[in-house]
Amino acid sequence: MKLNARNANAQKLPSGKREKFFWDDDLTGFALRLRGEGGRLHRTWVAGYRAKGRYRRMTIGDYAKLTAEQARLAAKQILGRVALGEDPMAERQRERLGAAKNLRAVIDDYLAMKESVLRPASLRGARLYLLGPYFRPLHTSAITEITRADIALRLNTIIRDRGRITARTARAALSTFFTWAMKQGIVEQNVVAGTEDPGPGESRERVLTDAELRAIWNACGDDDHGRVVRLLILLGQRRQEIGGLRFSEIGKDRDGKPVIMLPADRTKNKRSHILPLLPLAQSIIDSVPKRDGRDSLFGDRSSAGFTAWSAAKADLDKRLKGKVAPFRLHDIRRSVSTKMHELGVEPHYVEAVLNHYSGHRAGIAGRYNYAKYPTQIRAALALWNDHLRSLIEGGRRKVLTFPQRGA
Numbered sequence: 267m268k269l270n271a272r273n274a275n276a277q278k279l280p281s282g283k284r285e286k287f288f289w290d291d292d293l294t295g296f297a298l299r300l301r302g303e304g305g306r307l308h309r310t311w312v313a314g315y316r317a318k319g320r321y322r323r324m325t326i327g328d329y330a331k332l333t334a335e336q337a338r339l340a341a342k343q344i345l346g347r348v349a350l351g352e353d354p355m356a357e358r359q360r361e362r363l364g365a366a367k368n369l370r371a372v373i374d375d376y377l378a379m380k381e382s383v384l385r386p387a388s389l390r391g392a393r394l395y396l397l398g399p400y401f402r403p404l405h406t407s408a409i410t411e412i413t414r415a416d417i418a419l420r421l422n423t424i425i426r427d428r429g430r431i432t433a434r435t436a437r438a439a440l441s442t443f444f445t446w447a448m449k450q451g452i453v454e455q456n457v458v459a460g461t462e463d464p465g466p467g468e469s470r471e472r473v474l475t476d477a478e479l480r481a482i483w484n485a486c487g488d489d490d491h492g493r494v495v496r497l498l499i500l501l502g503q504r505r506q507e508i509g510g511l512r513f514s515e516i517g518k519d520r521d522g523k524p525v526i527m528l529p530a531d532r533t534k535n536k537r538s539h540i541l542p543l544l545p546l547a548q549s550i551i552d553s554v555p556k557r558d559g560r561d562s563l564f565g566d567r568s569s570a571g572f573t574a575w576s577a578a579k580a581d582l583d584k585r586l587k588g589k590v591a592p593f594r595l596h597d598i599r600r601s602v603s604t605k606m607h608e609l610g611v612e613p614h615y616v617e618a619v620l621n622h623y624s625g626h627r628a629g630i631a632g633r634y635n636y637a638k639y640p641t642q643i644r645a646a647l648a649l650w651n652d653h654l655r656s657l658i659e660g661g662r663r664k665v666l667t668f669p670q671r672g673a
Contacts (some may be wrong), residue, residue: 267288267290267291268290268291268292268338269288269290269296269297269298269338270334270335270336271333274288274298274309274329274334274351277295277298278299279301279302279307279609281298283302284301284302284303285299285300285301285310286299286300287299287300287355289388290338293338293341293342293422295313295314295315295341295345296311296312296313296337296338296341296342296345297311297312298310298311298312298329299311299312299314301378303381303471304377309328309329309496310325310326310327310328310329311325311326311327311329311332311334311337311339311340312324312325312326312339313326313341313344313345313349315344315345316608317348317352317355317356318353322354322355322356322507323355324344324358326340326344329492331447339591342399343359345619348589349505350493358453360452360454366553367408367409367452368405368406368407368408368409369401369404369405369406369407369408369409370405370406371414371445373396373397373405373408376393376396376443376446376447377389377396377397379392379609380392381489384502387470390536391435391439392439392442392443395436395439396439396440396443398421398426399573401420401431401436402442403420404416404417404420409447409452409453410415410452412457414457414458414460414461416531417437417440417457417458417461418456418461418462421433421436421437421461421462421464424436424464425464426575426576427575429594432446432666433464434463434464434465437458437461439466440458441456441458441459443589444456444457444458444459447583448588450594451539457669462470465554471600472594472600472601472603473600473601473604473605474590474593474597474598476605476657477494477501478590478593479598479654479657480600480657480658481589481590482495482582482586482590483492483496483499483654483657483658484658485580485582485585485586485589486582487581487585488553489578490563490564490565490572490578491572491574491578491579491581491582492582493550493553493554493563493564493574494508494509494564494572495582495595495598496550497511497550497551498595498598498599499598499654500544500546500547500550500647500650500651500654501526501541501602501647502532502598502599502602502603502606502619502620502650503528503541503599503620503621504533504596504599505575505595505596506532506571507528507532507533507539509564509571509572509573509575510532510552510562510564510571510572511526511562511563511564511571512561512562512563512571513556513561513562513563514561515527515528515532516543516551518587519540519542519640523542523543523644524542524543524548524605525541525542525543525617526541527539527540527541527542528540528541528621533621534621535622537621540638540640540645541619541643541644542640542642542644542647544647544648544651545651546651546654547651548653551563575595576618578654581596599620602620603616603619603620603652605653606619606646606649606650609649609650609653610649611644611646611649611650614639615639615642615643615645615646616646618639618642618643618646619640619646619647630631
């Protein structure tokens with residue numbers, strides 16, 4: 267029979283049977299399914315077909331919600347796709363699988379599978395770019411719903427806030443992940459592939475002058491961002507390391523002197539780092555109000571550290587009012603390094619201050635030199651802090667003796 271509203275409604279489930287299919291004579295593969303369950307009779311429209319050697323039976327919809335003609339039209343569309351070599355039911359299953367998992371959940375699966383395959387440095391990089399702030403706004407989205415436009419928007423934000431080099435590396439990490447997800451059948455395509463390559467970016471050579479450093483210092487407000495920027499000027503560390511500073515990371519060394527103890531999981535090279543807290547930096551940290559149940563010095567309660575970089579930097583630039591040529595916060599780190607060298611600090615001690623394992627500690631030399639240089643780091647920062655004090659206060663710099671090799 268040709269299924270229609272009248273005869274479909276008239277069909278009954280035979281006695282003793284839990285399920286019965288009534289197939290349409292005009293459209294092969296279109297049927298009404300009756301199924302008894304819990305004392306109730308369920309009527310649904312279905313489409314049956316064979317694809318890739320497997321028989322599929324795909325639910326179209328509930329009898330009470332779709333008319334016979336609406337169900338017939340849907341069945342024609344399904345069977346038409348089968349004729350073109352597609353498998354609509356398998357595709358629906360893949361979509362459901364993808365929708366059941368958000369981006370973060372699939373990233374976790376990916377990293378777990380790659381843990382025994384990737385080299386430690388590669389695994390750290392993948393975790394940094396996939397779990398870090400770069401694509402965090404997309405973490406709660408279903409992976410199958412993420413579009414090329416979503417990725418492009420995030421890349422543009424990374425370029426603006428962190429530069430083209432970082433954006434290019436982040437894009438490569440995400441593209442590798444989506445290629446894996448595609449091979450796993452979780453997504454149908456790599457949505458990163460069609461986005462614009464941020465390009466290699468230009469190597470930064472910007473070094474702030476003493477006058478510019480003084481202007482930036484004076485323009486800093488009495489807020490989280492102002493304190494972070496001043497600590498960056500004093501200590502020469504990376505902005506995330508200072509912006510994410512915790513009260514539990516502030517303590518004392520063996521001699522009872524105050525220090526910042528950055529754990530390995532919060533440094534770029536995954537090496538712990540100890541920095542002396544000299545009076546000026548200590549006074550800034552002491553000015554941070556403690557909040558019950560919160561370890562982070564900076565940022566609001568919803569974040570683990572300071573995160574409002576773009577808006578705060580824009581406000582700082584407005585206060586500078588053209589006194590300083592365009593700069594990035596990372597230029598401060600380069601400037602501190604350059605000026606320490608100019609003050610006579612030996613290169614390997616500057617690298618120790620910056621927690622760099624390159625230059626004098628790269629290659630074979632680095633395998634036989636694990637010295638932390640605590641005395642030399644303290645002396646280098648004392649020399650730099652004295653130079654800053656003279657810039658800020660306009661006084662004369664004290665004469666400090668820098669410990670030489672072996673001191």
